[in-house]
Amino acid sequence: MRSFYGVTLDNPLMLGTALYPSPAIMADAFATSKAAVATVSLRREGSVDQAGQDFWNIIRDLSVHILPNTAGCHSVKEAVTTAHMAREIFNTNWIKLEVIGHTDTLQPDVFGLVEAARILSQDGFQVFPYTTEDLVVAEKLLHAGCEVLMPWGAPIGSGQGLNNILGLRSMRAHFADVPLVIDAGIGLPSHATAAMELGFDAVLLNTAVAKAGDPVEMARAMALALAAGQAGANADPMEPRDMAAPSTPVIGKAFLE
Amino acid sequence: MVDVSIIGAGVAGLCLATEITARGGNVAIYDREPQIGEHACSWWAGGMLAPFCEGESAEEPVVRHGQTAAAWWEKHTSSVTRNGSLVLALGRDTSELTRFSRRTSGMETVNADVIDTLEPDLSGRFSKGLFFKSEAHLSPRDALAQLTKNLQSNGVAVQTDMPDTTPNRIDCRGLSAKDALQDLRGVKGEMLILRCPDITLSRPIRLLHPRIPIYIVPRGDGVFMLGATMIESQDRNRITARSMLELLSAAYALLPAFGEAEILEIGVDARPAFPDNLPRIQQRDGVIYANGLYRHGFLLAPALAQMTADYLFTGNKPEFWHEN
Numbered sequence: 220m221r222s223f224y225g226v227t228l229d230n231p232l233m234l235g236t237a238l239y240p241s242p243a244i245m246a247d248a249f250a251t252s253k254a255a256v257a258t259v260s261l262r263r264e265g266s267v268d269q270a271g272q273d274f275w276n277i278i279r280d281l282s283v284h285i286l287p288n289t290a291g292c293h294s295v296k297e298a299v300t301t302a303h304m305a306r307e308i309f310n311t312n313w314i315k316l317e318v319i320g321h322t323d324t325l326q327p328d329v330f331g332l333v334e335a336a337r338i339l340s341q342d343g344f345q346v347f348p349y350t351t352e353d354l355v356v357a358e359k360l361l362h363a364g365c366e367v368l369m370p371w372g373a374p375i376g377s378g379q380g381l382n383n384i385l386g387l388r389s390m391r392a393h394f395a396d397v398p399l400v401i402d403a404g405i406g407l408p409s410h411a412t413a414a415m416e417l418g419f420d421a422v423l424l425n426t427a428v429a430k431a432g433d434p435v436e437m438a439r440a441m442a443l444a445l446a447a448g449q450a451g452a453n454a455d456p457m458e459p460r461d462m463a464a465p466s467t468p469v470i471g472k473a474f475l476e
Numbered sequence: 477m478v479d480v481s482i483i484g485a486g487v488a489g490l491c492l493a494t495e496i497t498a499r500g501g502n503v504a505i506y507d508r509e510p511q512i513g514e515h516a517c518s519w520w521a522g523g524m525l526a527p528f529c530e531g532e533s534a535e536e537p538v539v540r541h542g543q544t545a546a547a548w549w550e551k552h553t554s555s556v557t558r559n560g561s562l563v564l565a566l567g568r569d570t571s572e573l574t575r576f577s578r579r580t581s582g583m584e585t586v587n588a589d590v591i592d593t594l595e596p597d598l599s600g601r602f603s604k605g606l607f608f609k610s611e612a613h614l615s616p617r618d619a620l621a622q623l624t625k626n627l628q629s630n631g632v633a634v635q636t637d638m639p640d641t642t643p644n645r646i647d648c649r650g651l652s653a654k655d656a657l658q659d660l661r662g663v664k665g666e667m668l669i670l671r672c673p674d675i676t677l678s679r680p681i682r683l684l685h686p687r688i689p690i691y692i693v694p695r696g697d698g699v700f701m702l703g704a705t706m707i708e709s710q711d712r713n714r715i716t717a718r719s720m721l722e723l724l725s726a727a728y729a730l731l732p733a734f735g736e737a738e739i740l741e742i743g744v745d746a747r748p749a750f751p752d753n754l755p756r757i758q759q760r761d762g763v764i765y766a767n768g769l770y771r772h773g774f775l776l777a778p779a780l781a782q783m784t785a786d787y788l789f790t791g792n793k794p795e796f797w798h799e800n
Contacts (some may be wrong), residue, residue, distance in 0.1 A: 238687075240533045241753035242661075273661035274708035376686050399532065426686070432579055 221398040221420050223367055224313070224345040226284065228255040228421060231445045233286065233400065235425025236260075239434055242277045248428055248438035249281045256284045258315055260425060261305050275308060277327035286347060288315035293322070295335045302339050314339060315347045315369070315402075315423075325375040329356045333363050340364025349402050352386035354393055361397065367393065369402035369423065372414065378406025378424045381413055391418045406438075408444030415448025416456075479789050481642035483505065485634045487518035487616075487773045488766055489648035490623040491781035494552055495680060497630050498520040499785055505627070506638040512620045517650050518653035518773045520667055520743035522693050522703050523616040525549070525775055526561050526682045537754060537795065538772055546612040548778035555619040556612050562586075562594060563606040566729055572684035573604060583608040587635050597675055597731060607742070613680050613693055616774060646764045646784065651710065651748040653767055656760060660767060662710025662746030666719045667703035670727070672737035683726050690726040696781035701739065702727050706771070712746045747771055755780050756798035757787065764788075 234254035239245040249257065259278050261271070278285060295318060302314045302361040318335055320328030327349055333356065336346045340363055348360050352370040360368060370390060373379035377430030381387055382404065391399060398421070401414040405424040414422050422445060431437035478501035482489045485507035494503045498557055509515055527542025550556045563583075565572045577585065586607045592599040594607065624634065647653050654660045679696045693701040705719045720742075727734040749770040750756055756768045757780070766784045783794035 239753060240535070241749075243752035246751070266790075270662075270711035271707040273710060277661075405662070431574075 223398050230255040230442065231415065231421040231449055232442055233258060233421055234421035234428060235423070236278055237425055238429035239311050242274065244434050246277065246281060247435045249283060250433050252438035252442040254283060256286050256426070258286045258288050260288050260290040261308065262289065265379070268348065284317050285309045285311055286313050287311070289317045291319070292317060293319050294364045295331045295338070298335045299338055302344060306344070312343055312345045313347065314344050315349060315351045318419055328349060329353065333359045336360055336365050337363040347400070352383055352390050354390060357390065357394065367398045367400065370409065371403040373404025375403040377404055378427060379404050380406055380410035387417055408440045411441050411444040412448035413444055416452050418452055437465040478502065480644040480646055480788065482646045482648055483638065484648035484650060485512060486516035486648065487521070487649055487777045488621060488650065488769055488780060490620055490627070491777040492646065492784055493632060494623050495781040495785045496736055496788065497627060497632060499789060501788070503632050504635065504642065505632060508636065510634050510636055512624060517745045517747060518616060518620060518743050520665065521616040521773050522660050522691060522701055523614045523774055524561065524691065524742060525556070525612040525614060526608065526680065527775060528580050528611060529561055529563065529682060530772065530775065531581065532576050532579045534772070535707065535754060538776065542772065545775050545778050549619060550612055552621040553619045555614040555622060557614065558612040560607055560609040561611040561680045561682065562591070563608070563682045563684060564602050565684040569685055570604060572686060573606060576684055577606055582610055595677055597677060600641055601731070614774060615695055617789040619774070646766060647659050648766050648769060651746050653765060657765060657767060659751055660748055662712070663749050663770065664707040664709040664711055664744070664746050665704040665721070665771070666715040667701060667743040668723055668739055669741040669743070670698065670700045670702055670734065670737035671698050671740050672734055673698035673735065675731060681730065683730050685726070688722045688781060690723060692727060692730065694717060704738060711745045715742050715744050755796050757794060757796045758783050758798040758800060
């Protein structure tokens with residue numbers, strides 16, 4: 220099992236903490252899904268000294284690994300500053316690095332991402348970069364010091380699932396030893412299963428659970444779906460073939476080639 | 477004879493004082509300031525009495541108890557307008573309307589013609605919306621001023637000097653009660669009051685968006701309340717540039733004429749909320765606390781007041797009762 224900067228997760232679900240109807244429902248979603256990691260945004264809540272403390276305490280009380288993020292940062296400088304604030308508040312070197320390149324689609328600015336990843340890695344951070352499935356960008360992120368890659372499935376909040384299966388599959392094949400996380404775009408449990416079937420190590424999602432009519436039930440569904448995909452991938456699935464494969468020999472019929 | 481001291485003359489305290497007085501109880505009410513004003517969270521409220529719309533993200537008790545709010549406010553004030561509420565989404569966010577309608581009840585789907593009839597100023601801008609006919613809105617500052625006046629004419633004036641010992645203390649201080657209630661937290665809200673005499677709207681309009689839903693409530697005379705952000709922070713000092721941009725962009729997208737509006741006021745405060753975002757009545761060291769109205773001050777303060785009064789008069793623990 221691939222580890223995340225030395226940490227082995229006992230559950231492949233990384234769950235966001237935004238957009239829930241209430242903190243109580245968020246806590247229930249974590250308890251029910253047994254998500255191993257909570258991502259938390261600091262950009263807005265942290266704009267004034269410690270004013271978000273009460274909410275951060277609720278997240279600390281979840282007793283899971285905390286992965287602060289730089290959501291909402293549009294420049295290298297903002298992202299680096301936010302990461303430093305996060306390290307101080309949550310006492311962790313983990314940082315989910317987002318450098319947004321486009322306000323509307325929330326696509327990552329991969330150039331700024333690589334630069335920020337280098338700065339933060341040199342500063343002792345353990346960076347989880349939110350990136351695309353581009354292999355060259357991924358290489359550069361690894362050279363910059365990242366030991367985890369988090370390609371998107373689809374744009375943030377879109378719920379479209381895995382948009383580029385081929386790209387994600389080649390990423391998995393290309394970086395066989397690197398822990399890979401699908402970050403963003405998951406809408407349904409089946410999307411989460413598909414990610415695990417591709418051999419990804421974890422899935423990070425937020426909106427799909429938080430904005431479901433019943434967030435706790437959706438969190439449970441996601442956890443089950445991830446477990447199913449993971450078990451399926453571990454079980455060495457059969458190779459698909461074009462023809463039906465009768466389990467008893469068909470004697471006396473012509474073979475089709 | 478029920479004889480109580482209420483601390484805090486915001487929407488929670490004033491509703492409770494009104495309710496107890498109406499039931500023949502004897503009330504003294506205390507606040508830092510003799511008049512409701514900027515120091516109170518409810519001063520900045522939107523004043524939507526929209527239980528069905530709130531059901532999109534709020535829990536069932538909010539929808540149920542919220543339905544009695546408009547009648548309570550009508551009984552005690554003349555601040556209520558019953559014109560329903562209209563929910564709209566911009567072009568590419570129309571899937572939000574589908575989701576919203578699935579999560580709510582008490583509404584009808586309306587087409588462009590109906591929207592144009594309801595709100596002629598929006599004519600031609602929206603092809604689909606949701607109309608919650610039975611909902612209402614009120615003018616928060618008028619409503620609170622009227623409650624204060626009614627209480628005064630019953631001999632109950634808001635006092636600023638509180639004696640050290642007061643009988644049967646009921647704490648309605650909102651977020652200030654955090655000194656006693658550890659799991660109370662602030663949820664920052666930012667709002668603007670605009671004047672735009674060119675625009676006439678008859679009812680609150682909600683504009684759906686996956687991340688930044690906003691609403692506009694008409695206050696009459698070309699004045700509108702534009703709100704409100706929801707940020708997990710107890711900062712109540714200033715609005716951020718981003719919040720202001722988001723609010724104004726949404727207003728402008730709803731109706732470009734808002735670009736010409738004057739900004740009369742900028743409001744910032746923090747809503748008092750418990751972890752489940754539902755109100756609570758609880759007792760600690762001989763003090764009763766009625767708190768946690770979150771974003772539902774005017775919608776749930778009447779129910780919270782009635783339940784607190786029920787407890788005082790009968791001793792029965794009401795629905796919002798919380799054991800420590």
